[in-house]
Amino acid sequence: MSEQELFYLLALQRVEGVGDIMAKKLLLHCGSAEAIFKTKLAQLASIDGVGSFLLRNIKEKSIFEKAQKELDFIGSNDINITFFQEESYPDRLKHCIDSPVLLFSSGNIDLKNKKIISIVGTRQITSYGMEFCKKLIEDLAPLDPVIVSGFAYGVDIVAHQLAIENNLQTIGVVAHGLNQIYPKTHKRYVAKVEQNGGFMTEFWSSSNPDKENFVRRNRIVAGMSEATIVIESADKGGSLITANMANDYNRDVFAVPGRVTDKYSQGCNNLIKTQKANVLTNAADLVYILNWDVENKSKSVQKQLFVELEPDEQKIYDYLLKTGKDLMDTIALKCNFPIYKISGLLLNMELKGVIRPLPGKLFEAI
Known part of the structure; x- marks a missing residue:
């Protein structure tokens, strides 16, 4: 964004009656902040929501003086400027109708x-x-x-x-x-x-x-x-x-x-x-x-992300990560645990928040 366009964007922000939603509407209609100020008032008046109050204020000379003062501050203090249409603008914030037209950052x-x-x-x-x-x-x-x-x-x-x-x-x-x-x-x-x-x-x-x-x-x-x-x-x-x-x-x-x-x-x-x-x-x-993908993280990361598991619990957890979900009897068979022991291990793991039970005696890793 050029310094000249930034100057006009700052001036636009100082027009009484122009908030973020209206500013975006004007920018969409006119193509740039500079063009807004160079567009005839009769044409601006045709834009939905633009009334006499805004039209009167958009010609106020003091807004340009304020814009220049802020532009000088930005330039002398190494402030980063992000325009809402730029790639560097926070992506999710772009989709909020009332998001700021400009963000200042350091x-x-x-x-x-x-x-x-x-x-x-x-x-x-x-x-x-x-x-x-x-x-x-x-x-x-x-x-x-x-x-x-x-x-x-x-x-x-x-x-x-x-x-x-x-x-x-x-x-x-x-x-x-x-x-x-x-x-x-x-x-x-x-x-x-x-x-x-x-x-x-x-x-x-x-x-x-x-x-x-x-x-x-x-x-x-x-x-x-x-x-x-x-x-x-x-x-x-x-x-x-x-x-x-x-x-x-x-x-x-x-x-x-x-x-x-x-x-x-x-x-x-x-x-x-x-x-x-x-x-x-x-x-x-x-x-x-x-739904953050953690399945490809190392085992040490999995332990840190969740909780410290006992060796037998870790064996079950690793198995369920591979299979997604399985029956309690099958888990016991594949992990080589007796049935009387597997139920206690699964209960402890459920309390630790690393697995959850599903209907039909199924269990899955979280």
């Missing part, structure tokens, strides 16, 4: 051919949430997913830190311009995040972390991800808004169940109860529902 973000998941939750993360998040990311690490979150207190920053510890790319989607960091106490994490991924936003350098910006930010977190995981949440909170947006975008949502008496499990339990989220008890649940 760091070393690479989303090509990557599994992308978002991890969100309460700012008051408990030891239970921290332990679950740690185990989840460690177990998913062999599959090299990108971990997306909002760089906020609690679950967000824990997810970013754990991604870095496991050498995974992580992206902080922020609710303000890239000239600042919120919360300020998280400045100490900026360098490592940018080394292992980076920051992304739709907001200009003039934008502060205002309350309404966080809701807009959440749609990027939900839209760019294959799945959204809620680790912990009270019965109300921003992570539940993200989960609802993910559902609206037809993305998979997962929630970690907790005790009914725990304040920061109520939101997750309600998501599960109302069938707005899949139950997430371990990494295997995620891998199975998202």
Whole structure:
């Protein structure tokens, strides 16, 4: 994209009455941002949804002054710009009707051919949430997913830190311009995040972390991800808004169940109860529902992804990976175990979440 076209795109964003949906409609009709401003008002008026308010504002001189100021900031701060029609734009986000026309980013973000998941939750993360998040990311690490979150207190920053510890790319989607960091106490994490991924936003350098910006930010977190995981949440909170947006975008949502008496499990339990989220008890649940291919991974990866299996259990698991599913009697015969022993082994494996029973005494590996 040329600097001139970027200038006009920035100007378009400052026209009152033009949001992301209207901007895309105008771009589709006129062919480019520059062409929008050079099209006669009578022709623009023929576009569905374009009214007198927009037409009056599109000729406002101040929008060009603001666009030039932001363009200067971008150029002097090594900000990366991604247009929604470009190949480098997050693929899943392209399919969201209200996705940003422009994304501003810093760091070393690479989303090509990557599994992308978002991890969100309460700012008051408990030891239970921290332990679950740690185990989840460690177990998913062999599959090299990108971990997306909002760089906020609690679950967000824990997810970013754990991604870095496991050498995974992580992206902080922020609710303000890239000239600042919120919360300020998280400045100490900026360098490592940018080394292992980076920051992304739709907001200009003039934008502060205002309350309404966080809701807009959440749609990027939900839209760019294959799945959204809620680790912990009270019965109300921003992570539940993200989960609802993910559902609206037809993305998979997962929630970690907790005790009914725990304040920061109520939101997750309600998501599960109302069938707005899949139950997430371990990494295997995620891998199975998202249909990620792990059959060609090494045995050591399989163990890390699921759980440590006893030698006899590993023998059964390897057999079921090859066959897909089989009868309990056949498993006993092929793996050379007596019937009285096989039932106990299968039960233990089922409790570990690595196999599941099917009708007709069949079992299959997860």
